[in-house]
Amino acid sequence: DAGVIQSPRHEVTEMGQEVTLRCKPISGHNSLFWYRQTMMRGLELLIYFNNNVPIDDSGMPEDRFSAKMPNASFSTLKIQPSEPRDSAVYFCASSPTGLLPVNKEQYFGPGTRLTVT
Amino acid sequence: SQQGEEDPQALSIQEGENATMNCSYKTSINNLQWYRQNSGRGLVHLILIRSNEREKHSGRLRVTLDTSKKSSSLLITASRAADTASYFCATQAAGNKLTFGGGTRVLVKP
Numbered sequence: 493d494a495g496v497i498q499s500p501r502h503e504v505t506e507m508g509q510e511v512t513l514r515c516k517p518i519s520g521h522n523s524l525f526w527y528r529q530t531m532m533r534g535l536e537l538l539i540y541f542n543n544n545v546p547i548d549d550s551g552m553p554e555d556r557f558s559a560k561m562p563n564a565s566f567s568t569l570k571i572q573p574s575e576p577r578d579s580a581v582y583f584c585a586s587s588p589t590g591l592l593p594v595n596k597e598q599y600f601g602p603g604t605r606l607t608v609t
Numbered sequence: 610s611q612q613g614e615e616d617p618q619a620l621s622i623q624e625g626e627n628a629t630m631n632c633s634y635k636t637s638i639n640n641l642q643w644y645r646q647n648s649g650r651g652l653v654h655l656i657l658i659r660s661n662e663r664e665k666h667s668g669r670l671r672v673t674l675d676t677s678k679k680s681s682s683l684l685i686t687a688s689r690a691a692d693t694a695s696y697f698c699a700t701q702a703a704g705n706k707l708t709f710g711g712g713t714r715v716l717v718k719p
Contacts, residue, residue: 523705535709595640600651
């Protein structure tokens with residue numbers, strides 16, 4: 493299994509530009525999570541999906557951020573317009589299928605390092 | 610907000626020594642998980658301990674959970690240079706959302 497795949501691995505963009513981060517979860521996993529990691533704020537959950545449906549987006553910083561999961565094998569996180577304070581490492585993680593969502597570990601992708609100048 | 614808070618924030622030990630780090634949390638949980646993150650990499654799941662368990666082992670890792678004190682500890686025995694990483698605790702309450710702590714940076718010197 494290839495694990496969680498994220499692209500791009502690095503992204504450098506100018507303030508005001510649109511940024512799209514992509515994630516392919518592990519096949520068969522029905523939960524997908526987007527996190528942001530910075531030195532100042534640590535690891536923050538932005539949004540998560542169960543069976544392609546957004547369940548909790550309370551961590552999304554503001555309306556400039558949006559996430560979609562059009563099918564079980566693909567998700568995007570979009571920032572429009574981007575700002576320097578969005579610079580961070582963005583992780584996607586997926587979690588295995590089960591009758592109950594609890595007691596499941598998460599599998600993280602390698603992350604996308606975003607720099608907004 | 611962070612549910613889990615790790616202590617210490619950083620730890621430096623010699624190879625072969627044991628490393629112990631602690632995690633405290635605030636609300637009731639279904640389970641507590643520990644993850645490792647090597648520099649520039651994603652997090653890797655190490656061990657999950659359920660709220661009705663008190664201790665769990667996995668190789669050189671030993672995790673304890675005290676729900677009355679809302680705390681957990683991770684012990685790495687006979688540390689190796691390859692154990693150098695940041696270690697995070699994460700709590701899972703309702704649903705499958707995890708809330709991570711700030712992490713403990715561990716440096717194992719050869």
